[in-house]
Amino acid sequence: MSDEMSTTGAVPPDDTAMLAAYVASAERIVGLAGTLGDRLKEVRVAACPAWSGHDLLAHVTSVCRRVASPRPIDGGDHQQWIDREIAQRVRHSTAEVAEEFADLVPELEAVMSGRPAGALVVDLVTHEHDLRAALGGTFVDHSLGLHQALSATVAWVGGLKLVQSGCLTLSAPSARAEFGDAGAPTRVTFPDDWEMWRTLAVRRSREQLEGYPRSGDLQPLLDVTSRYPLPEQPLSD
Incomplete structure (x- = not known):
């Protein structure tokens, strides 16, 4: 991966x-x-x-x-x-x-x-x-800087090597990112690029992370968002 x-x-x-x-x-x-x-x-x-x-x-x-x-x-x-x-x-x-x-x-x-x-x-x-x-x-305008920020965030988070076990694939309408090297796969699908970015920006609570369509274990998604504490309450933005 x-x-x-x-x-x-x-x-x-x-x-x-x-x-x-x-x-x-x-x-x-x-x-x-x-x-x-x-x-x-x-x-x-x-x-x-x-x-x-x-x-x-x-x-x-x-x-x-x-x-x-x-x-x-x-x-x-x-x-x-x-x-x-x-x-x-x-x-x-x-x-x-x-x-x-x-x-x-x-x-x-x-x-x-x-x-x-x-x-x-x-x-x-x-x-x-x-x-x-x-x-x-x-x-509120989700389009402002979105795709530059998503691209930058994926590259930066990828370099941190946060997924220690398994492999994680994130998919959105115009973006796909893979983290980790081996192990059981986890795949998460987002309704739009905005939700994928805000997840990687650690702007989604655990409750929100659990709500995205997913196959596989939740832990790799928790790993990739672990550089800061998750919000305690769901964020609506």
Whole structure:
């Protein structure tokens, strides 16, 4: 089994396209922040229960700054770094944080030009849709960045080698991914590419994972989504 995504009627984007996908998502997030302003401080993000919409913006801004101006994390604790960076921006207006993000994006583009940007796309587009789900209504648009993010997520998750026993095949209308090398097969079928991506983005609860049409054992699907704790409650986005 391979750890790569295969698609029907689409070619996985190259590094240039991935970087363009990051920039496009950043511009959309800045646009949302400009529209809503400090109202984002009152928006709770179900996919990241500890965060407001403002906190989510602070997080993606801090990631952008770290990539644009590489420096080690003090003490090496990634979660503490995330929490500290969000706390540093909690008293700022949403407009100020959005401006910081917008100013940093060209710097990141320069640093990442010609380099793999898939992991950045995974993080940013995932959080963009976390925010859109929290806003609801006309803010929700599953098409935005979906196929670039799905391709990047499959490649990244495949490289983590999370499926230790058995082999897992995920299928959606225009995407197919295989994880693991040997053992009893598990096959999971998703109704659309969105559900496959949000599963791999660890945005589906165990209850939701159990609900997808499946042949074989559930464990490989739990393995491939094990890099973060699963949501405790089903997410609707």
